[in-house]
Amino acid sequence: xxxxxxxxxxxxxxxxxxxxxxxxxxxxxxxxxxxxxxxxxxxxxxxxxxxxxxxxxxxxxxxxxxxxxxxxxxxxxxxxxxxxxxxxxxxxxxxxxxxxxxxxxxxxxxxxxxxxxxxxxxxxxxxxxxxxxxxxxxxxxxxxxxxxxxxxxxxxxxxxxxxxxxxxxxxxxxxxxxxxxxxxxxxxxxxxxxxxxxxxxxxxxxxxxxxxxxxxxxxxxxxxxxxxxxxxxxxxxxxxxxxxxxxxxxxxxxxxxxxxxxxxxxxxxxxxxxxxxxxxxxxxxxxxxx
Amino acid sequence: xxxxxxxxxxxxxxxxxxxxxxxxxxxxxxxxxxxxxxxxxxxxxxxxxxxxxxxxxxxxxxxxxxxxxxxxxxxxxxxxxxxxxxxxxxxxxxxxxxxxxxxxxxxxxxxxxxxxxxxxxxxxxxxxxxxxxxxxxxxxxxxxxxxxxxxxxxxxxxxxxxxxxxxxxxxxxxxxxxxxxxxxxxxxxxxxxxxxxxxxxxxxxxxxxxxxxxxxxxxxxxxxxxxxxxxxxxxxxxxxxxxxxxxxxxxxxxxxxxxxxxxxxxxxxxxxxxxxxxxxxxxxxxxxxxxxxxxxxxxxxxxxxxxxxxxxxxxxxxxxxxxxxxxxxxxxxxxxxxxxxxxxxxxxxxxxxxxxxxxxxxxxxxxxxxxxxxxxxxxxxxxxxxxxxxxxxxxxxxxxxxxxxxxxxxxxxxxxxxxxxxxxxxxxxxxxxxxxxxxxxxxxxxxxxxxxxxxxxxxxxxx
Ligand SMILES: Cc1cc2nc3c(=O)[nH]c(=O)nc-3n(C[C@H](O)[C@H](O)[C@H](O)COP(=O)(O)OP(=O)(O)OC[C@H]3O[C@@H](n4cnc5c(N)ncnc54)[C@H](O)[C@@H]3O)c2cc1C
Ligand code: FES
Numbered sequence: 001x002x003x004x005x006x007x008x009x010x011x012x013x014x015x016x017x018x019x020x021x022x023x024x025x026x027x028x029x030x031x032x033x034x035x036x037x038x039x040x041x042x043x044x045x046x047x048x049x050x051x052x053x054x055x056x057x058x059x060x061x062x063x064x065x066x067x068x069x070x071x072x073x074x075x076x077x078x079x080x081x082x083x084x085x086x087x088x089x090x091x092x093x094x095x096x097x098x099x100x101x102x103x104x105x106x107x108x109x110x111x112x113x114x115x116x117x118x119x120x121x122x123x124x125x126x127x128x129x130x131x132x133x134x135x136x137x138x139x140x141x142x143x144x145x146x147x148x149x150x151x152x153x154x155x156x157x158x159x160x161x162x163x164x165x166x167x168x169x170x171x172x173x174x175x176x177x178x179x180x181x182x183x184x185x186x187x188x189x190x191x192x193x194x195x196x197x198x199x200x201x202x203x204x205x206x207x208x209x210x211x212x213x214x215x216x217x218x219x220x221x222x223x224x225x226x227x228x229x230x231x232x233x234x235x236x237x238x239x240x241x242x243x244x245x246x247x248x249x250x251x252x253x254x255x256x257x258x259x260x261x262x263x264x265x266x267x268x269x270x271x272x273x274x275x276x277x278x279x280x281x282x283x284x285x286x287x288x289x290x
Numbered sequence: 291x292x293x294x295x296x297x298x299x300x301x302x303x304x305x306x307x308x309x310x311x312x313x314x315x316x317x318x319x320x321x322x323x324x325x326x327x328x329x330x331x332x333x334x335x336x337x338x339x340x341x342x343x344x345x346x347x348x349x350x351x352x353x354x355x356x357x358x359x360x361x362x363x364x365x366x367x368x369x370x371x372x373x374x375x376x377x378x379x380x381x382x383x384x385x386x387x388x389x390x391x392x393x394x395x396x397x398x399x400x401x402x403x404x405x406x407x408x409x410x411x412x413x414x415x416x417x418x419x420x421x422x423x424x425x426x427x428x429x430x431x432x433x434x435x436x437x438x439x440x441x442x443x444x445x446x447x448x449x450x451x452x453x454x455x456x457x458x459x460x461x462x463x464x465x466x467x468x469x470x471x472x473x474x475x476x477x478x479x480x481x482x483x484x485x486x487x488x489x490x491x492x493x494x495x496x497x498x499x500x501x502x503x504x505x506x507x508x509x510x511x512x513x514x515x516x517x518x519x520x521x522x523x524x525x526x527x528x529x530x531x532x533x534x535x536x537x538x539x540x541x542x543x544x545x546x547x548x549x550x551x552x553x554x555x556x557x558x559x560x561x562x563x564x565x566x567x568x569x570x571x572x573x574x575x576x577x578x579x580x581x582x583x584x585x586x587x588x589x590x591x592x593x594x595x596x597x598x599x600x601x602x603x604x605x606x607x608x609x610x611x612x613x614x615x616x617x618x619x620x621x622x623x624x625x626x627x628x629x630x631x632x633x634x635x636x637x638x639x640x641x642x643x644x645x646x647x648x649x650x651x652x653x654x655x656x657x658x659x660x661x662x663x664x665x666x667x668x669x670x671x672x673x674x675x676x677x678x679x680x681x682x683x684x685x686x687x688x689x690x691x692x693x694x695x696x697x698x699x700x701x702x703x704x705x706x707x708x709x710x711x712x713x714x715x716x717x718x719x720x721x722x723x724x725x726x727x728x729x730x731x732x733x734x735x736x737x738x739x740x741x742x743x744x745x746x747x748x749x750x751x752x753x
Contacts, residue, residue, distance in 0.1 A: 027505035037461055041562045043555065044461070069563050084461040086499040224555070227459050227501055228685050229469075229527040230547035234538050241531065241538060246687070260538055263638030267540045268565040 002085035005058060007078050011147050013065045014115055015074050016050070022057030024049075024087045030122040031093030031218070031250050034059060035226045037084035038076065043069045046223045048119035048195075048249070049088065050148075059087070062118035062147065089226045090249045093123055093193070094216065100130060106190040108134040109181070109213075110156075111174050111204055113196020114141070117148050119218055120195050125155045133157030135187070137177045139196070143168035174200065175207050182211055189213055194253060198265065202258035209254050217253035219244045221264055236260055294397030297326040299404050304618040308589055311473045311558055314615060315379070318401075320358070323408040327356035330400050333392055338402060341390035343735035344442075346370040348387060348402055355405055364413040367406060368420040372445035372489055373438060373734065375414065375481045376467060378407025381731045382609050414484050422492055427451035429748050432517040434502045434688065437465020438730045439523030439721025441489050442737030443710075443744075448492035450745055455517075456494060459501040462554060465525055466722075467730070469554035470546070472583050474590070478553070503687040508695070512716060519716045519747055521740045522703060523733070524688055526722035530680045532575070536632030537678075541567065541640035545576070545584040545679035552587050569593040569675030573643055575629055576679030577601065582612040584677045585621045595621045596671065600628040600648050600661040626650070626661065630668065632676060642672045684723050692717070702726055709743030710736060718743050 006018040024034060033048045051060035065071045076082075095103045108127065112120035117138050127134045136156040140146045141164045153159050160177050161169030170177060174196075181187045192215040194204040201217040208215040221233045221244050228246040235244050236257035242248060300316040301307075307314055318326065330352040338348045347366050354363035367374045383389070383403035391399030413419070429452050433444045436458040444454045462468045467482045476482060490496060502508060502524075511517045529544035531537055548566070551557040557566035568591035574584050577599035588595045597616070599606065602625050606613055617623070624645075631644040647667035650659035689697045694714040696704045703712060703719040710718035720736025722728055 023500060023505060041556070043563045043565075072563070084499050086459070086461070086501060088505055089501065224547055224550050225460065225469075227527070228687070229529070230550055231529050231531065231544040232547045234531075236538055260638065264538070264540060266638075268567070 001081040001083060004076055004078055004080050004082070007076060007080075010062070011145050013074075014062065014145070014147055015065070016060065016062045017076070018058050018060050019082060019085055020057060021059045021085050021087070024059050024085070025052045025054050025057045028052050028059065028088035029092035029096045030126045031096065031119070032088035032090050033119075033226075033249060034061065034085060034087030035089060035223070036061070036073070036082050038069070038073055039083045042072065042083070044084075044224060044226065045069055045073065046089070046220065046226055046245070048218065048220070049122060050118035051122055051125070059085075062115060064115045086226065090245055091247070093126075093250060095123075096126065103130070104132055107188060108132070109178070109187075109189040109192045110134055110136045111178065111192060111194040111196070112136065112138045112152075113174055113194075113200040114139070114145060115147070116196030116200070116218075117146075117152065120193070121148055121152060121155075123193060124152065128155035135181065135189070136160070137162065137174050137181075139163070139174035139177070139200075141165065173203070175203050178204065178207055178211075182213070191216065192253075193217075198258055198262050201253060201256075202262075205253040205256070205258070215253035216250050217256060218249045219251060219256065219261060220249065221261060222267060234264075293329050293393075296329065296398040296401045297322050299401065304615075304620075307474065308619040309592070311590055313477055314474050317411060318404055318408045320360075320408075320412070323355055323405055324358055326401050327352045327405060329393060330356065331392060337390040337392065338387040338400075341387045342370075343386065343731045344370045344738060346387075346406075351409065352400065352402070352405060355409060360409055360412045360416075361418055363409045364418055365421075367409060371734065372420075372442050373485045373730070374406050375410035375485055376438070376476065377731055377734070378403050378405075378410055379476050379481070380471060382729060384610065386731070414480070419491055420488055422449070424449060424451040426453060426493070429453060430455070430517045431744060432457065432508075432511045432515075432520040433523065434508070434520065435459075435465060435523040435525055435721070435723070436463035436486070436496060436498075437523055437525050437721060437733060438467065439525075439723070439733035439737040439740070440465070440521065441486065442734040443521045443523060443718075443720065443740045444494045444737075445489045445492055446738055446741035447744060448489075448494045450741070452744075452748075454494045456496045457500040457502050457506075457511075458496060458498045460554065461498050463496050463498060465523075469550045470580065470583070472549065472553055472587050473558075474586070475583070501687070503691040508688065508692040508717060518751070519718065519744045521710065521737070521744060522688055522712070522717065522719040522723055523721045523737060523740075524685060524723045526682045526684045526702075526725075526727045528683045528685050529678070530682065531678055532629065532680065534629060534631055536634050536640070539632055539634040539640045540638050541569070541674055542632055542676045542678065545574070545580045545677050546682065548584050548677050549580070549587065552591070558587075558591060566591065567675060569673075571673045572596070572675040572677060573598055573629070573671065573673045574677045574679055575599075576681075577606040577608060578679060578681070579608045579612055581677075581679035582608045582616045582621075584679055586616055586619060588675070588677070589619055589621060593675070596624050596673075597621055598624045598627050598629060598643075598645060598671075600626065601658065602626055602650060605658050624671075628661070628663070629676070633670065640674055640676055642670050643676055644668055645671055682727050684726065688723075700726060706743075707736075708739055709746065710740030711743050711747075716747065718747075
């Protein structure tokens with residue numbers, strides 16, 4: 001059992017939790033994820049790590065309610081427990097493994113969309129702790145959906161916040177900010193790291209391809225075990241099929257087959273919907289409306 | 291009774307069971323078991339024992355059953371096996387103990403597997419548990435993986451007095467027994483959980499949710515966490531795909547995914563959150579036990595199911611009993627056929643499969659006749675779900691994160707058969723991680739060998 005030390009609603013439908021998980025906190029690195037299971041009947045839910053405290057043995061996760069399982073997870077409070085909490089899973093971000101001197105020479109641009117701000121945060125924090133200033137773009141649909149702004153501000157070199165509807169910060173999509181920085185402000189980057197909804201990552205990659213800016217994305221496909229056992233998390237990268245849970249979750253964004261990834265994410269949508277209905281209306285909606 | 295035929299075992303009617311997840315085989319009751327046990331000739335040189343990978347004293351336990359001494363029978367079995375209720379259900383007895391039975395020359399061999407199952411079930415129902423005798427010796431041993439290899443190794447070591455902790459990546463212990471083999475062949479609560487509980491009763495600790503090699507490594511267990519030796523029983527869980535066009539379409543999945551959703555995550559039950567796409571028309575590609583399990587699961591979830599296999603019935607690697615059960619329940623066998631492409635609709639969903647007919651040519655290295663395509667014989671079969679059951683290989687995670695642990699070119703950990711010794715000092719291995727996908731009982735045999743090897747190793751350190 002893994003105790004929840006803090007549970008907060010940080011934006012509309014977006015929750016932050018601190019979970020006691022010393023084995024994970026001891027080893028996890030930016031880029032990796034965990035799998036949480038609420039109770040006996042819950043699903044295994046993969047979530048990227050937002051922050052960790054090795055000494056206190058705490059891992060921080062952030063999630064948005066998108067289906068029955070995350071909705072149920074949102075009901076957990078401080079002092080409650082997850083039945084299962086496994087990790088760290090997946091590969092750490094490339095820069096963690098690269099030679100630090102090499103990393104220091106590169107100019108990084110981080111692009112975070114919506115709840116994708118959570119997995120970007122530990123990467124920017126890592127950079128900050130290693131004395132590297134990076135530029136960070138955080139985008140969201142609207143003001144109320146901007147998360148972790150203060151935290152990000154504390155570790156980012158330059159922070160650019162934008163909202164699609166212009167209700168806060170700049171107005172427009174993250175791609176408009178990238179264009180502005182590169183084309184109008186003549187900023188030069190060696191690597192872009194973009195994490196957010198698949199559709200956002202797709203459009204960022206279309207743009208950075210044109211700008212010849214190498215881009216890394218973090219994929220969040222459907223997963224079951226998260227250890228390479230099932231292949232549910234298959235993703236086509238270039239002409240290879242990869243298992244995101246063990247080979248990723250971060251991949252070369254210019255090679256990822258985003259359209260396929262989006263279709264695969266939809267796979268259980270109808271069933272998720274049914275499960276959600278069941279949760280809200282009790283037993284009236286069974287499986288395939290048997 | 292002339293003793294030629296075995297006492298038939300009761301099974302659920304095929305029509306009824308094809309739509310439920312209750313156990314197919316109902317097992318013997320006490321009278322039936324005693325009657326069947328009476329068929330045993332109690333041979334002086336029992337060939338059955340030689341056929342059992344863990345050398346259960348079969349005639350001795352059967353004589354106890356014959357006399358109605360079920361507790362004594364259980365004690366005999368548990369001297370050699372930690373998982374009798376599992377083995378009685380899933381072992382390929384026809385090619386092991388029963389295959390060697392003298393009775394089998396002129397009639398049916400004694401139903402050793404069904405008797406083993408009866409004894410283990412009787413013990414569970416009557417609260418009889420294995421005895422713990424040895425005092426603790428204070429030596430700490432780590433076991434990675436809680437499948438049959440890991441459980442057996444841990445159990446044997448605990449019986450010798452070792453302080454054993456099993457680290458398991460998933461949230462439930464049992465390995466393939468919980469995530470692969472379906473409920474209708476191996477009930478999870480009644481059988482698997484109960485036998486895992488018996489292993490714990492011997493003093494074995496199980497820490498779930500720890501993926502060794504991600505975070506904690508074998509080296510850290512040995513160097514930092516105070517374990518003196520480790521046994522790796524991490525199985526062969528990595529699924530293979532065909533590499534044909536369309537394989538990443540929605541609705542195409544590995545048998546491991548399909549079975550894990552249904553078994554470990556209990557998608558077949560309404561009270562669990564796990565989604566599963568039951569499929570209306572399902573193609574299962576492959577002919578092994580795993581393919582039969584996936585097919586029979588899909589059937590129970592309400593689909594029309596076709597097994598597509600590239601060789602003929604004779605070469606089906608699945609146990610005869612499984613094939614027989616699958617056919618009885620209504621699985622359709624399309625033999626000598628092989629998929630060449632998966633057809634995908636505009637939303638990314640599987641809508642069918644291009645299949646080519648095959649014929650058998652000359653025998654290959656394995657001695658089986660090599661299937662070859664018949665040119666121009668391609669046709670399309672409609673399907674919304676395609677389950678790939680093409681075998682699995684060991685996960686490279688542990689080998690790639692453990693200094694000095696070598697694997698062969700198939701990715702299997704190199705270990706000696708008689709004691710499980712790997713290429714790294716103090717590290718032992720066995721089961722599917724070493725052999726590639728095999729059987730429960732062979733994994734148990736390897737677990738026993740590993741326990742012996744570790745015991746010798748620790749004793750050699752003390753000298
Ligand atoms: C669907 C199916 C049906 C089968 N039917 C039969 C049958 O009828 N009869 C039969 O005899 N055999 C059958 N088999 C084969 C049999 O189940 C296996 O040969 C046997 O389970 C192998 O045992 P094992 O202990 O080596 O590995 P496994 O049972 O695979 O257990 C390995 C365990 O290690 C864990 N693990 C892996 N990596 C790590 C890590 N890094 N850290 C921590 N834990 C880890 C895994 O999660 C797993 O729980 C079947 C297999 C399948 C898939
Ligand atoms: S989630 Fe099962 S292999 Fe990646």
